[in-house]
Amino acid sequence: MYTLSEENYLKAIYRLSADGGKVTASSIAETLGNNPASVVDMLKKITTKRLIRYDKKHGAALTEKGQRIALQVVRKHRLWEVFLHEKLGYSWDEVHDIAEQMEHIQHEDLDSRLDKFLGFPKYDPHGDPIPQPNGTLAKMSKISLSTIEPGKSCHVVGIKDTNATFLRYLQKLNIGIGTKITIVERIPFDGSVVIAIGRQSQTTVSGKFAENVLVEL
Amino acid sequence: MYTLSEENYLKAIYRLSADGGKVTASSIAETLGNNPASVVDMLKKITTKRLIRYDKKHGAALTEKGQRIALQVVRKHRLWEVFLHEKLGYSWDEVHDIAEQMEHIQHEDLDSRLDKFLGFPKYDPHGDPIPQPNGTLAKMSKISLSTIEPGKSCHVVGIKDTNATFLRYLQKLNIGIGTKITIVERIPFDGSVVIAIGRQSQTTVSGKFAENVLVEL
DNA sequence: AACAGAAATTAGGCGTGCCTAATTTCATTT
DNA sequence: AAATGAAATTAGGCACGCCTAATTTCTGTT
Numbered sequence: 482m483y484t485l486s487e488e489n490y491l492k493a494i495y496r497l498s499a500d501g502g503k504v505t506a507s508s509i510a511e512t513l514g515n516n517p518a519s520v521v522d523m524l525k526k527i528t529t530k531r532l533i534r535y536d537k538k539h540g541a542a543l544t545e546k547g548q549r550i551a552l553q554v555v556r557k558h559r560l561w562e563v564f565l566h567e568k569l570g571y572s573w574d575e576v577h578d579i580a581e582q583m584e585h586i587q588h589e590d591l592d593s594r595l596d597k598f599l600g601f602p603k604y605d606p607h608g609d610p611i612p613q614p615n616g617t618l619a620k621m622s623k624i625s626l627s628t629i630e631p632g633k634s635c636h637v638v639g640i641k642d643t644n645a646t647f648l649r650y651l652q653k654l655n656i657g658i659g660t661k662i663t664i665v666e667r668i669p670f671d672g673s674v675v676i677a678i679g680r681q682s683q684t685t686v687s688g689k690f691a692e693n694v695l696v697e698l
Numbered sequence: 699m700y701t702l703s704e705e706n707y708l709k710a711i712y713r714l715s716a717d718g719g720k721v722t723a724s725s726i727a728e729t730l731g732n733n734p735a736s737v738v739d740m741l742k743k744i745t746t747k748r749l750i751r752y753d754k755k756h757g758a759a760l761t762e763k764g765q766r767i768a769l770q771v772v773r774k775h776r777l778w779e780v781f782l783h784e785k786l787g788y789s790w791d792e793v794h795d796i797a798e799q800m801e802h803i804q805h806e807d808l809d810s811r812l813d814k815f816l817g818f819p820k821y822d823p824h825g826d827p828i829p830q831p832n833g834t835l836a837k838m839s840k841i842s843l844s845t846i847e848p849g850k851s852c853h854v855v856g857i858k859d860t861n862a863t864f865l866r867y868l869q870k871l872n873i874g875i876g877t878k879i880t881i882v883e884r885i886p887f888d889g890s891v892v893i894a895i896g897r898q899s900q901t902t903v904s905g906k907f908a909e910n911v912l913v914e915l
Numbered sequence: 916a917a918c919a920g921a922a923a924t925t926a927g928g929c930g931t932g933c934c935t936a937a938t939t940t941c942a943t944t945t
Numbered sequence: 946a947a948a949t950g951a952a953a954t955t956a957g958g959c960a961c962g963c964c965t966a967a968t969t970t971c972t973g974t975t
Contacts, residue, residue: 484931484932486931486932486933505952505953506952506953506954507951507952507953515932515933515934516933516934516935517952517953517954518933518934518935518936518953518954518955518956519932519933519934520953521953521954521955522931522932522933523932523933526931526932537940537941537952537953537954538941568815569808569811569812569815570811571811578805579803579805579808582802582803582804582805583800583803585799586796586799586800587799588795588796588799591786591796594786594787594788595786598785598786701961701962703961703962703963722922722923723922723923723924724921724922724923732962732963732964733963733964733965734922734923734924735923735924735925735926735963735964735965735966736962736963736964737923738923738924738925739961739962739963740962740963743961743962754922754923754924754970754971755971
């Protein structure tokens with residue numbers, strides 16, 4: 482029905498919309514690794530197909546139709562990630578690139594059969610919720626960063642301790658509301674945790690620190 | 699490494715070569731549903747890449763490199779067919795089109811992980827052997843058409859009865875050495891069998907007929 | 916050997932999705 | 946309000962993989 486490129490643009494716009502701000506041509510270009518000029522071409526094309534609405538002022542926004550398709554692609558992506566991780570034994574950091582390819586496989590009820598085979602998982606190996614066929618997303622709840630298992634990712638939604646030193650430390654680490662954190666490893670010796678903050682390189686933080694950061698899967 | 703189209707051409711040439719005769723541009727065109735002119739373009743391209751050798755006189759033939767790639771694609775295709783059939787419950791006639799898409803997924807050791815997950819199957823749901831990583835194919839042995847299970851496909855390799863009436867009947871049905879037959883259904887009442895001959899529509903033959911046709915999976 | 920029909924090839928063209936370079940529009944500072 | 950730097954857009958082009966139409970080459974008859 483839609484080309485691989487179209488699906489990738491819709492997915493990119495979906496993800497960027499979730500971040501809250503305006504979805505600009507250049508942010509899409511950066512996400513997809515394309516030139517902004519190419520992005521403008523495609524935005525025109527999928528606007529004509531009524532998959533998005535776009536103007537320079539407000540950026541790109543998915544129409545209901547576009548959103549349905551984007552969610553379907555994300556659903557397939559995350560289901561395949563679960564498959565690759567749980568059935569084929571790939572580690573959580575390897576699954577993404579393969580699922581990038583598998584998400585475009587087209588067949589009537591492939592996603593629901595896969596869903597059933599996997600036992601109707603709610604989250605992918607990174608902790609991201611799997612969209613349901615009707616387009617709903619599982620609720621995510623606030624929990625402490627210290628409870629997250631290695632390999633999972635989460636987003637910061639709050640903090641327990643409001644101590645200024647703690648806040649400055651958070652700022653220094655570039656952690657704020659919405660920051661994505663991936664647990665790389667838990668050190669048994671002292672409970673400290675190796676984390677990846679957003680797309681930055683890895684850092685080690687103490688168990689006490691992790692306890693005071695509230696996250697959602 | 700290679701484009702989807704290139705892989706499809708190599709796979710088509712591989713299958714046509716297996717049929718024995720010369721692999722002509724027009725036979726490839728027919729297999730892929732493309733125009734012969736387009737085929738010539740691509741044959742030139744993949745000849746340059748040393749994936750095939752081609753001249754009008756002898757047709758197309760895979761080089762060692764081309765054969766390796768073709769077998770790898772066929773391996774992935776058939777492994778995914780097993781997955782779709784055994785794990786997702788698709789029937790043997792639905793799996794092909796989905797596997798057509800999945801065979802192009804690229805990742806280092808995906809095929810071997812899938813192979814292991816599936817328990818190292820030797821045949822796909824149509825009875826075709828799954829190429830091994832080293833390129834070898836499981837042996838196929840001559841058995842009677844009457845022993846093939848519904849859903850499986852096989853190729854005619856010989857006959858038991860050499861009676862002329864029988865031979866004429868075979869000819870009338872367009873069955874010869876190499877003809878692919880798919881068992882659609884076995885009728886319990888009289889042992890007759892519904893078969894699909896090559897790409898033609900279905901026919902029903904008697905149990906006696908089936909006993910006298912020798913096939914390989 | 917000449918010819919007809921089939922097969923292969925060449926020539927020219929098209930849509931997709933990308934690019935670079937040049938230009939225009941926008942947002943922010945002064 | 947003018948200036949400036951960033952973002953968006955336009956213009957023109959390219960590789961891929963396909964097409965149709967025209968031509969050439971091959972093959973099997975006569």
